[in-house]
Amino acid sequence: MTTRQDALALDASDPLAALRAQFTLPEGVIYLDGNSLGVLPAAAPQRVARAVRQEWGEGLIRSWNSANWVTLPQRVGDKIGRVIGAQPGETLAGESTSVNLYKVLAAALLLVGQRRGSGDAARRVIVSERSNFPTDLYIAEGLARQHGFELRLVEPDEIAAQFGPSLAVLMLTHVNYRSGRMHDMAALTRAAHDCGALALWDLAHSAGAVPVDLNAADADFAVGCGYKYLNGGPGAPAFLWVHPRHLQRMERDDLWQPLSGWFGHVAPFDFSPHYRPAGGIARFACGTPPVLGLTALDAGIDTLLAAEPAGGMAALRRKSLALTDLFIALVEQRCAGHGLELVTPREHALRGSQVNLARREGGYAIVQALIARGVIGDFRAPDVLRFGFTPLYTRFAEVWDAVEHLRQVLDTGEWRQARFNQKAAVT
Amino acid sequence: MTTRQDALALDASDPLAALRAQFTLPEGVIYLDGNSLGVLPAAAPQRVARAVRQEWGEGLIRSWNSANWVTLPQRVGDKIGRVIGAQPGETLAGESTSVNLYKVLAAALLLVGQRRGSGDAARRVIVSERSNFPTDLYIAEGLARQHGFELRLVEPDEIAAQFGPSLAVLMLTHVNYRSGRMHDMAALTRAAHDCGALALWDLAHSAGAVPVDLNAADADFAVGCGYKYLNGGPGAPAFLWVHPRHLQRMERDDLWQPLSGWFGHVAPFDFSPHYRPAGGIARFACGTPPVLGLTALDAGIDTLLAAEPAGGMAALRRKSLALTDLFIALVEQRCAGHGLELVTPREHALRGSQVNLARREGGYAIVQALIARGVIGDFRAPDVLRFGFTPLYTRFAEVWDAVEHLRQVLDTGEWRQARFNQKAAVT
Numbered sequence: 099m100t101t102r103q104d105a106l107a108l109d110a111s112d113p114l115a116a117l118r119a120q121f122t123l124p125e126g127v128i129y130l131d132g133n134s135l136g137v138l139p140a141a142a143p144q145r146v147a148r149a150v151r152q153e154w155g156e157g158l159i160r161s162w163n164s165a166n167w168v169t170l171p172q173r174v175g176d177k178i179g180r181v182i183g184a185q186p187g188e189t190l191a192g193e194s195t196s197v198n199l200y201k202v203l204a205a206a207l208l209l210v211g212q213r214r215g216s217g218d219a220a221r222r223v224i225v226s227e228r229s230n231f232p233t234d235l236y237i238a239e240g241l242a243r244q245h246g247f248e249l250r251l252v253e254p255d256e257i258a259a260q261f262g263p264s265l266a267v268l269m270l271t272h273v274n275y276r277s278g279r280m281h282d283m284a285a286l287t288r289a290a291h292d293c294g295a296l297a298l299w300d301l302a303h304s305a306g307a308v309p310v311d312l313n314a315a316d317a318d319f320a321v322g323c324g325y326k327y328l329n330g331g332p333g334a335p336a337f338l339w340v341h342p343r344h345l346q347r348m349e350r351d352d353l354w355q356p357l358s359g360w361f362g363h364v365a366p367f368d369f370s371p372h373y374r375p376a377g378g379i380a381r382f383a384c385g386t387p388p389v390l391g392l393t394a395l396d397a398g399i400d401t402l403l404a405a406e407p408a409g410g411m412a413a414l415r416r417k418s419l420a421l422t423d424l425f426i427a428l429v430e431q432r433c434a435g436h437g438l439e440l441v442t443p444r445e446h447a448l449r450g451s452q453v454n455l456a457r458r459e460g461g462y463a464i465v466q467a468l469i470a471r472g473v474i475g476d477f478r479a480p481d482v483l484r485f486g487f488t489p490l491y492t493r494f495a496e497v498w499d500a501v502e503h504l505r506q507v508l509d510t511g512e513w514r515q516a517r518f519n520q521k522a523a524v525t
Numbered sequence: 526m527t528t529r530q531d532a533l534a535l536d537a538s539d540p541l542a543a544l545r546a547q548f549t550l551p552e553g554v555i556y557l558d559g560n561s562l563g564v565l566p567a568a569a570p571q572r573v574a575r576a577v578r579q580e581w582g583e584g585l586i587r588s589w590n591s592a593n594w595v596t597l598p599q600r601v602g603d604k605i606g607r608v609i610g611a612q613p614g615e616t617l618a619g620e621s622t623s624v625n626l627y628k629v630l631a632a633a634l635l636l637v638g639q640r641r642g643s644g645d646a647a648r649r650v651i652v653s654e655r656s657n658f659p660t661d662l663y664i665a666e667g668l669a670r671q672h673g674f675e676l677r678l679v680e681p682d683e684i685a686a687q688f689g690p691s692l693a694v695l696m697l698t699h700v701n702y703r704s705g706r707m708h709d710m711a712a713l714t715r716a717a718h719d720c721g722a723l724a725l726w727d728l729a730h731s732a733g734a735v736p737v738d739l740n741a742a743d744a745d746f747a748v749g750c751g752y753k754y755l756n757g758g759p760g761a762p763a764f765l766w767v768h769p770r771h772l773q774r775m776e777r778d779d780l781w782q783p784l785s786g787w788f789g790h791v792a793p794f795d796f797s798p799h800y801r802p803a804g805g806i807a808r809f810a811c812g813t814p815p816v817l818g819l820t821a822l823d824a825g826i827d828t829l830l831a832a833e834p835a836g837g838m839a840a841l842r843r844k845s846l847a848l849t850d851l852f853i854a855l856v857e858q859r860c861a862g863h864g865l866e867l868v869t870p871r872e873h874a875l876r877g878s879q880v881n882l883a884r885r886e887g888g889y890a891i892v893q894a895l896i897a898r899g900v901i902g903d904f905r906a907p908d909v910l911r912f913g914f915t916p917l918y919t920r921f922a923e924v925w926d927a928v929e930h931l932r933q934v935l936d937t938g939e940w941r942q943a944r945f946n947q948k949a950a951v952t
Contacts, residue, residue, distance in 0.1 A: 122578075122582050124582065124583045124585070127585070129585060131585065131586045134586050135581075135585060135586045137582075137585065138577065138578070138581050138582035142577060143574060143577045143578050143582070146573060146574075146577050146817065147570060147573075147574060149759075150565065150569060150570045150573055150758070150821070151549075151565070151570050153759070154562075154565050154758055154759055155549050155551070155564075155565035155570070156551045158551070158554070158556060158558065158562060158564065158901060159558045159561050159562045159901060159903065160896070160901070161759065162759075163949045167759060167760070193620070193621070193624065193812070194620070194786065194811060194812020194813055194815075195812060195813070196784065196786030196787065196788075196811045196812035196813075197620065197624055197784060197786070197811060197812055200783070200784055200786075228798050229798075230798075231787075231796075232787050232790070232793070232796050232797060232798060233786045233787035233812070235798050235799070235800070236785045236786060236787055236789075236790060236799075236800035237784070237785060237786060239785065239799065239800045240781055240783055240784070240785035240800065241783075243781065244783060251798055276796075325813070331577070331581055331816070331817055332576075332580070332581055332588065332589075332594060332816035332817065333594070333813045333814045333815040333816040333817070333818075333819075334815075335815070336812070354667055354670070356627070356667055356668075356671060356783075357623065357624060357627055357664070357667070358663045358664060358666065358667035359621065359623030359624070359627075359660045359663060359664060360623065360658075360659050360660035360663055361623075362663075363659070363663060366659070367906065368906055369658075369659050369703075369905060369906050370659060371655050371656075371657075371659060371662050371678055372662070372663075372666065373662070373663035373666045373667065384621060384623045384624060385620070385621020385622060385623035385624055385660070385763070386621055386622070386623075386752070386760045387760045388621075388760040388761075388762070388815055388818050389758070389759035389760040390573065390758055390759065390760070390817045390818050390821055391760075391815050391817050391818050392760075394577070394817055469587070474585060474586060474587070476586065478796060479794065479795055479796055522590045
């Protein structure tokens with residue numbers, strides 16, 4: 099049996115332990131929901147306050163130049179690029195994951211459409227997982243409806259059967275939000291390319307959580323979220339990435355991503371009446387960038403880059419796996435017989451940085467009872483208890499304590515109290 | 526001749542003078558660029574700091590419910606609705622003007638497309654002004670390209686000739702960014718409807734600047750900007766408005782706006798794999814709302830609502846016209862013979878809340894020389910010097926002083942110095 103002393107010993111020897119000092123965590127809270135909203139970087143309040151009071155309040159319109167607001171999407175994008183295997187100039191921060199997905203999936207369908215025009219008419223299926231995060235499916239459903247594609251939703255073990263002449267785009271979230279299961283990005287991308295299709299990856303649960311190398315995997319398009327493991331704050335700007343070969347082809351063939359707003363224009367401040375896309379990734383920009391949100395996100399991504407001297411994403415991955423291994427082991431040791439089923443794969447290569455448990459009944463109420471005790475995870479309908487582990491700040495002793503709370507909630511049956519069963523608007 | 530004493534007397538008798546105390550203005554600056562970026566509301570730093578430190582830092586994921594983040598787009602939207610003649614539930618805050626325009630123009634084209642399907646095949650022209658703000662034209666150009674419409678750009682005096690069986694959508698910015706000229710929204714909307722077309726209005730330079738009554742004008746769609754006269758901060762979320770008849774028709778006929786993200790789903794937290802649009806204006810929501818940006822925008826719109834006891838937009842309009850009248854008169858009295866041409870109409874019914882001057886040469890450098898003296902206006906290529914007047918905080922004495930600086934810059938020729946002619950990235 100693993101004891102609390104064992105967990106404390108792991109913290110004592112953790113080479114990344116000092117990174118936690120970068121964050122402001124509330125007293126009395128064990129936060130296992132960084133996969134939904136990352137915690138507050140200690141530097142963020144001052145950075146945002148400076149953007150508000152000095153840059154906006156004092157600099158006013160001049161700050162577009164003097165505070166360099168105009169390049170924030172590229173500068174923050176390039177920082178994100180460092181944790182996802184992107185080269186400078188390939189990543190753009192801004193807007194929401196949904197809007198960014200719309201841009202890149204529409205671009206992918208345009209590229210496929212070019213080939214359909216030249217005899218590849220059968221290539222009309224977008225494949226994704228049925229349990230992919232819903233907004234990805236909704237955006238794809240809308241685009242399929244607009245442009246005459248079929249969105250086909252399959253189970254993970256059915257993906258292998260989808261590679262063929264009808265596959266247009268394989269659109270997957272690298273780490274599934276509901277199962278915590280991680281796909282093999284390089285292998286699936288290769289299989290997509292081998293049958294003439296494109297591969298689009300949502301990195302919402304992997305950017306900052308697991309090592310990602312988009313260029314090594316030869317991915318085509320990617321998007322991701324700023325408010326989870328990048329610690330960018332509530333509703334933070336998201337990001338998108340496009341392989342340079344597609345940027346070049348779009349430029350050569352005059353293909354536009356559909357959200358052709360002024361920040362994606364080659365010369366926005368010439369105020370020309372006709373759209374001419376900018377070169378490079380800027381072609382995927384649209385509206386005026388959200389300066390306050392990008393400033394907070396910039397502080398968030400800095401907390402990850404601070405891990406580079408200690409080994410960066412590889413070191414964070416080692417700790418993440420140790421945290422999730424410990425959580426799984428402790429749940430099995432201490433909460434056996436309570437009907438909890440492990441949803442997340444045991445195999446490291448298939449696991450993200452979260453552990454999800456299913457339970458036939460009471461999942462929502464159990465999560466609420468834990469939250470009342472200061473252990474914050476979340477619930478995903480209909481039956482998933484979800485626990486995220488952020489190696490930048492989660493301690494091994496917190497894992498031990500969280501499982502102890504879970505054990506007590508189950509042993510005492512306190513989750514059966516009515517107040518834990520009243521569903522809130524956001525769960 | 527109008528003296529500085531006259532201007533001071535106007536300030537002394539200004540019933541709205543007290544509203545300026547709501548803002549933090551830098552020392553030594555006369556800010557005539559609130560039409561590009563509104564100044565900092567004094568309440569904004571604390572409101573944003575609370576959202577960062579308490580709601581994000583302490584509340585963490587729980588704040589979606591406890592701080593009511595989830596309804597921010599509707600709550601802020603309804604506040605904006607109060608200055609644009611919208612009923613509660615018709616306006617949604619979030620994303621950029623460009624993205625919002627894409628949603629509502631796409632919806633308009635869908636509605637027109639339904640009729641094209643039933644025999645109205647000639648209705649395929651989107652009409653706008655050649656000097657409309659470029660991002661509106663770029664978004665329309667992209668949508669026209671995607672969906673087989675023609676974007677026709679005309680001069681203001683050519684609009685009247687566009688009403689006919691081919692007109693699909695009349696898309697105009699109510700107050701032109703470059704001329705300061707205001708359209709008659711009700712009359713043009715009526716003319717569009719009379720020929721079977723729809724009218725879409727961009728309120729970027731009118732929301733919070735001039736009285737707008739979308740329902741009285743029977744407009745079809747509207748969008749607008751959060752960072753100009755709404756004082757929402759750099760890159761603030763924008764807003765959109767849709768007439769309820771179109772929301773009802775979209776619901777009845779299962780029409781989706783294209784950015785079908787999860788916040789526009791009828792039940793986002795059910796995590797269903799299929800998109801079913803929410804009822805009402807929420808059908809136009811897309812991604813996770815930008816909480817920090819919406820919080821600053823909320824503080825911004827509050828500065829306008831604070832004018833309601835003093836007469837609201839009608840009172841602000843009276844002061845705005847008095848400010849722009851004074852500026853025009855003073856420029857003509859004091860800067861005559863310097864080649865400045867008034868671009869903005871003299872007629873009150875045709876004027877927004879800015880005054881634009883054209884000059885054959887040196888416009889950029891003159892604006893830079895003024896900025897060096899602390900008088901902040903802006904320049905719009907190729908030849909427009911633009912001065913915005915925000916009745917919430919601009920004083921009559923500032924108008925007098927600004928014109929005096931302009932006179933000195935022109936009389937001394939100091940704008941000819943090389944340093945004023947070096948163009949910055951954003952002008």
